[in-house]
Amino acid sequence: MPNPLKIATLSFWHVHAGDYSRQAQEHPGTELVAVWDDDEARGKAGAESFGVEYTSDLDALLASDVDGVVITTGTDVHRDIMVKAARAGKHIFTEKVLAPTVAEAEEIIAATDDNGVKLTVSLPRLAHGYTQAIREVLDSGRLGQVTYARVRLSHDGAIARDGNAEGWLPQRFFDERAAIGGALTDLGCHPVYLTQLFLGAEAETVSATYRSIAGRGLEDNAVVVVGYPNQTIGVIEAGFASPNPFTIEIFGTDGTLTYSDAGNVLKVGDEELPVPGHSLDPFGQWVEHIVNGTRADENISRALELTRLVVAANEAATTNQVVAYNR
Structure with a gap:
């Protein structure tokens, strides 16, 4: 891959935010470039630990040339943030569960499909x-x-x-x-x-x-x-x-x-x-779906039934x- 995909971590609310950010740094096809968090102290600490920029402006980040986002926010805001990211054309890798309700999960999936966004849920x-x-x-x-x-x-x-x-x-x-x-x-x-x-x-x-x-x-x-x-x-x-x-x-x-x-x-x-x-982990699968233009059909179906x-x-x-x- 000539140019690594630019990835931003959205929130260090979840304890696995650091793990996925590390994967974004270490995967040869991706580059961690930014962190957003609605908690400034937490976000700045997370960004500093990975040597990347922190921003408090989610809209500006989603309007940038970032290719994909890792969602590790509180579960209650998954739908709002993922739908916004999908409409901005950003590929989404997210911590489970996909959403608090089945209706919200279906809305997220529809938004990613409608906007050509590749969605993968972490079901390792x-x-x-x-x-x-x-x-x-x-x-x-x-x-x-x-x-x-x-x-x-x-x-x-x-x-x-x-x-x-x-x-x-x-x-x-x-x-x-x-x-x-x-x-x-x-x-x-x-x-x-x-x-x-x-x-x-x-x-x-x-x-x-x-x-x-x-x-x-x-x-x-x-x-x-x-x-x-x-x-x-x-x-x-x-x-x-x-x-x-x-x-x-x-x-x-x-x-x-x-x-x-x-x-x-x-x-x-x-x-x-x-x-x-182990076979290829979900983050690696996500990158392959982005590169190959494929949909994570089984992963998405299982994430919906999990919800x-x-x-x-x-x-x-x-x-x-x-x-x-x-x-």
């Missing part, structure tokens, strides 16, 4: 080697009819320790207005889209239980149960209050599959299977009722 575990290996096992039929799947992902970011009075996760992650939801809406996105990958997106019912171990304002401990028309059950677990290994369990009429990132061990029954390396299930889970937890998964 779809590209991980264990995911590929698990899909191959499921496709082979070795487990028989799948009856149950459980995916758990958690860390201890909400828990005070090592002299940190609140934990390493910023308090803004527990702001109901900006974050929309706690552990399930943030970290739980990964178990959600993996469960949908393994069991399908066409669920029937969703129930949820949320609890707050640390008492910081939103749930830091969440379990979601998804019921399917074929009677399969999916269990999604997420937390900010315990540093458990990432775990996948899938049960079928003829066998059991387990995966743990403690040792990167994948087993079907007692047989340990090789785990391949749909998270919205249903939050409703189920709030109402303490089983809710229909409406497509």
Whole structure:
């Protein structure tokens, strides 16, 4: 690529803003050129850490020759900022979830399509080697009819320790207005889209239980149960209050599959299977879509269904009722 794509990071609200900014610096096809943030101190600190310009004027930035933007704002402003960026012709790489509601997610997707903008949502575990290996096992039929799947992902970011009075996760992650939801809406996105990958997106019912171990304002401990028309059950677990290994369990009429990132061990029954390396990460996929003029069809579809299930889970937890998964 003769000229790297010029990329701007929009906000250091999210804890992964630095990770994606680093990718923009390190990818041979992109160049990080600017940071915008509605919090001047936070934005200037982020820009300084990467040696690029900070601006408080989003409209001016979107009117510049920037090619694409990384969206790491609060979830509540995703729709407004992404639609504005799309109308300015800027390609969009965004942190999950895509939007607080399905309607807003659909509006974002429509705006990117209408303006020829390439959209990719960060769903990194779809590209991980264990995911590929698990899909191959499921496709082979070795487990028989799948009856149950459980995916758990958690860390201890909400828990005070090592002299940190609140934990390493910023308090803004527990702001109901900006974050929309706690552990399930943030970290739980990964178990959600993996469960949908393994069991399908066409669920029937969703129930949820949320609890707050640390008492910081939103749930830091969440379990979601998804019921399917074929009677399969999916269990999604997420937390900010315990540093458990990432775990996948899938049960079928003829066998059991387990995966743990403690040792990167994948087993079907007692047989340990090789785990391949990761494929191209979402940021790299985004760059390829821009360069090749292609649309991230599967990524966008899965991001929309992810939003749909998270919205249903939050409703189920709030109402303490089983809710229909409406497509």
